[in-house]
Amino acid sequence: MDSNILVLSAGMQSSIQDLGRKGYRAYGVPISGAMDKYSAILANKLLNNDEGMPVMEMTFVGSKILFEDHTLIVVTGADMSAKLNGSPIQLNNVYSVKTSDVLSFGKLQYGSRAYLGVKGGFLTEKILSSYSYYEGITRRSIIEKGNRLEIAIYDDELEITSSKIKVKKSHFNTEKLEVTKGPEFNRLAKDQREFLFSKYFKIDSLNNRMGYQIVNKFPPVKNNEIITSITIPGTVQLTPSGKLIIMMRDCPTTGGYPRILQLTDIAINQLAQKKTGDLFKFDLEGSFSFLSRLVSKFQD
Amino acid sequence: MNKYKLKYKPLGSIAILIEWPKIIDPEILLNIRLFRSKIQSDMGEFVLETVPAYNSLTVFFDTGKIKYYLMVKNIKAIYEIKRQKLLTAYKLWKIPVCYDDEFGIDLGLMAKTKKISKEKIIQYHSSTIYDVYFIGFLPGFLYLGGLSEKIQFNRKLKPRLEIKKGDVGIAGNQTGIYPRVSPGGWNIIGNSPINFFDVDQHPPCFVVAGDKIQFIPIKKTEYNKIKKAVSAGMFNVESEVYG
Numbered sequence: 098m099d100s101n102i103l104v105l106s107a108g109m110q111s112s113i114q115d116l117g118r119k120g121y122r123a124y125g126v127p128i129s130g131a132m133d134k135y136s137a138i139l140a141n142k143l144l145n146n147d148e149g150m151p152v153m154e155m156t157f158v159g160s161k162i163l164f165e166d167h168t169l170i171v172v173t174g175a176d177m178s179a180k181l182n183g184s185p186i187q188l189n190n191v192y193s194v195k196t197s198d199v200l201s202f203g204k205l206q207y208g209s210r211a212y213l214g215v216k217g218g219f220l221t222e223k224i225l226s227s228y229s230y231y232e233g234i235t236r237r238s239i240i241e242k243g244n245r246l247e248i249a250i251y252d253d254e255l256e257i258t259s260s261k262i263k264v265k266k267s268h269f270n271t272e273k274l275e276v277t278k279g280p281e282f283n284r285l286a287k288d289q290r291e292f293l294f295s296k297y298f299k300i301d302s303l304n305n306r307m308g309y310q311i312v313n314k315f316p317p318v319k320n321n322e323i324i325t326s327i328t329i330p331g332t333v334q335l336t337p338s339g340k341l342i343i344m345m346r347d348c349p350t351t352g353g354y355p356r357i358l359q360l361t362d363i364a365i366n367q368l369a370q371k372k373t374g375d376l377f378k379f380d381l382e383g384s385f386s387f388l389s390r391l392v393s394k395f396q397d
Numbered sequence: 398m399n400k401y402k403l404k405y406k407p408l409g410s411i412a413i414l415i416e417w418p419k420i421i422d423p424e425i426l427l428n429i430r431l432f433r434s435k436i437q438s439d440m441g442e443f444v445l446e447t448v449p450a451y452n453s454l455t456v457f458f459d460t461g462k463i464k465y466y467l468m469v470k471n472i473k474a475i476y477e478i479k480r481q482k483l484l485t486a487y488k489l490w491k492i493p494v495c496y497d498d499e500f501g502i503d504l505g506l507m508a509k510t511k512k513i514s515k516e517k518i519i520q521y522h523s524s525t526i527y528d529v530y531f532i533g534f535l536p537g538f539l540y541l542g543g544l545s546e547k548i549q550f551n552r553k554l555k556p557r558l559e560i561k562k563g564d565v566g567i568a569g570n571q572t573g574i575y576p577r578v579s580p581g582g583w584n585i586i587g588n589s590p591i592n593f594f595d596v597d598q599h600p601p602c603f604v605v606a607g608d609k610i611q612f613i614p615i616k617k618t619e620y621n622k623i624k625k626a627v628s629a630g631m632f633n634v635e636s637e638v639y640g
Contacts, residue, residue, distance in 0.1 A: 119445065120446050122446055122457075123447065123448050123531070123532060123606070124536060124537065124600060124601055125532040125533050125576075125594075126601070127536075224596050225601065233536060233594070277407065277409065277410075280406050280414055280416070324419055324421060324451045325533065326414075326451070326452070327414065327453060327455045327533075329409060329411075331409060350448065350533045351450055351531070351534055351540075359409045360409075361409065362409070362410075
């Protein structure tokens with residue numbers, strides 16, 4: 098016998114995600130996985146799940162979900178005014194749900210992406226060692242109204258020993274995204290580097306799981322195509338037209354534009370909680386100690 | 398193995414990007430392939446995955462088990478070892494392609510612009526043996542080297558919203574096969590009924606970096622027959638083993 102949830106309304110770009118599809122990049126398969134891994138892992142930790150268990154990712158607008166069996170749940174990440182049977186519930190707090198309970202979401206208060214964790218995780222199809230939805234790999238690439246999704250059976254008593262976790266607000270509203278130098282950073286002239294580290298950058302409306310485009314036009318760069326090479330989530334590419342594109346979790350495995358910066362994983366998580374029009378700065382200083390540690394030892 | 402001066406760079410905190418001279422060259426392909434297999438066999442317990450491209454190899458490693466600088470040091474030492482036995486075995490895959498007008502929707506424009514016949518374009522395209530440099534961009538998309546200069550043709554200024562699965566195209570000095578429906582600016586000259594990516598197969602892509610492929614022109618009747626066999630899981634792509 099299975100345990101299931103029924104999707105009553107889809108929300109926006111909702112999908113099942115774990116920590117990614119590792120080991121298949123050499124076949125052109127993107128890594129995927131939760132956009133904000135910090136919040137996905139937090140959901141699993143609060144439920145005493147393994148941190149890589151699949152969770153439901155929701156973007157800007159939450160899904161409406163009917164539980165067909167009892168289990169424990171937690172919502173982390175963005176505050177989308179979660180409600181259980183119409184009553185508000187708190188983020189980062191474990192709740193027990195019974196058969197026929199309904200989880201819904203309302204107004205987005207802060208952040209962009211919320212994560213629903215269930216005890217034992219979602220048990221949707223596992224393809225190439227990951228549950229993460231991706232078009233052409235998993236049969237479903239997005240959660241739709243009427244979908245019935247299998248979850249782990251939870252037979253224990255619905256007892257909760259909750260330790261309330263408070264997530265720092267800076268995870269959602271920091272203006273500094275930590276970066277290291279990308280492989281083609283050295284192609285940038287002095288004034289271009291100054292531009293890169295003095296300006297606030299604005300997120301374009303073209304932002305999704307594949308990448309975030311930036312509104313600000315970069316000063317023209319000569320000789321700015323490379324022979325196709327690797328890109329990973331967090332890679333900041335500079336296109337010939339002077340556009341910056343920050344690759345995110347579903348990005349292609351390779352690209353042909355110079356990779357001028359690389360976001361740290363923490364910065365990717367933080368960017369995943371931002372939206373169109375938000376401003377941020379690239380922070381190379383913050384990661385300086387990290388880089389110098391790498392390089393000084395490496396030069397020995 | 399140590400025939401090139403390589404650059405080692407950190408890629409974030411999780412990988413080492415190793416760079417060869419910035420040219421597309423079958424000798425570099427061979428060198429990357431050899432180095433990749435040695436890293437996998439000698440450093441296997443620390444390596445998570447290795448990803449080749451035209452002139453780079455990226456090594457993702459377990460940062461919990463080994464520090465970056467130590468990983469680089471070990472990898473460099475592997476490259477310096479002089480080995481006599483070169484890894485040269487590869488498979489040559491025969492990929493059926495139907496170049497009929499129904500599929501080769503840009504053949505007419507190319508023929509007119511290049512002032513050569515469609516038949517000549519098909520002949521140049523199918524008589525070359527192409528090196529598979531790596532797989533990237535989309536699951537199962539092969540980056541091929543060796544396209545004849547005579548049929549190189551600029552990418553379309555306005556990309557098509559939909560290129561069909563199996564479409565064979567030309568863009569600049571590259572030729573390739575779309576493993577699935579995708580937008581794209583390549584000039585389409587034919588279609589292959591073969592599946593280049595199948596999650597039910599292990600590995601999901603039958604071609605690997607270092608293999609070679611040749612396009613075999615087929616008639617529409619043959620195309621339909623192969624297509625049927627492919628969807629029934631009854632078609633094996635013909636290959637020859639070398640080396």
